[in-house]
């Protein structure tokens with residue numbers, strides 16, 4: 001099981017990842033470790049979420065931590081195509097104002 | 110064929126969820142959070158909640174069980190008790206999640222300020238936002254129980 005994957009390096013500063021499946025307290029430790037490795041050295045991190053079915057507050061906390069780190073480097077986090085249930089959670093918590101949320105397949109191509 | 114048997118069969122084939130109830134006791138371990146999440150969301154689906162409400166219930170249950178798991182050590186609370194009841198007349202699902210952990214002081218719980226980019230403190234806020242009723246009962250040194258209600262057609 002590999003919830004977090006590198007899709008491709010977009011340029012020197014930007015990387016596209018995907019998060020799939022379910023992120024919760026059971027796998028958060030491993031996912032957080034992978035996130036640290038895969039984002040190391042990048043300022044902009046784009047995350048394709050179209051196959052993310054479930055994320056809990058610990059997963060959201062991990063994403064908040066990522067934004068915090070990247071903001072310090074003038075970077076950003078872009079979430080791509082979150083499913084309705086994930087979007088609802090982002091809106092409920094106000095996190096949609098912290099991340100850029102992008103829709104449509106053109107950004108992934 | 111036994112007519113009585115047949116009528117019983119026809120009755121159950123209409124498959125309406127009247128007053129049904131799930132009780133679970135699970136070990137206080139991260140691996141069991143998804144077990145509870147899936148059991149309760151399957152029940153919610155059976156009882157006629159729409160997809161959005163089922164997702165809300167799934168999230169709220171996950172947050173409450175996760176809190177019970179992570180905020181108490183194994184010695185304090187070995188198990189978590191979950192009780193989920195559907196009330197057909199009220200059209201609501203009432204879920205209680207109980208642990209025997211350390212409890213906490215509710216005075217210290219504040220609304221998270223997302224703009225400060227601090228992680229943590231989201232779980233209870235999310236639960237309160239997406240469920241129709243939430244009652245939290247916690248006693249220091251004794252444990253915590255949270256009762257959450259979701260109504261069909263509510264919120």
Ligand SMILES: Nc1ncnc2c1ncn2[C@@H]1O[C@H](COP(=O)(O)OP(=O)(O)OP(=O)(O)O)[C@@H](O)[C@H]1O
Nearest residue numbers: 057058176177180210212213229230231232233253
């Ligand atoms: N079952 C519980 N037992 C003991 N303390 C609890 C319990 N549930 C909540 N708490 C306390 O309430 C606080 C707030 O809980 P909440 O779920 O909102 O945030 P969190 O668990 O700290 O972080 P997050 O949910 O964002 O991952 C916790 O930090 C903890 O101190």
Ligand SMILES: [Mg+2]
Nearest residue numbers: 057176232233
């Ligand atoms: Mg929590």
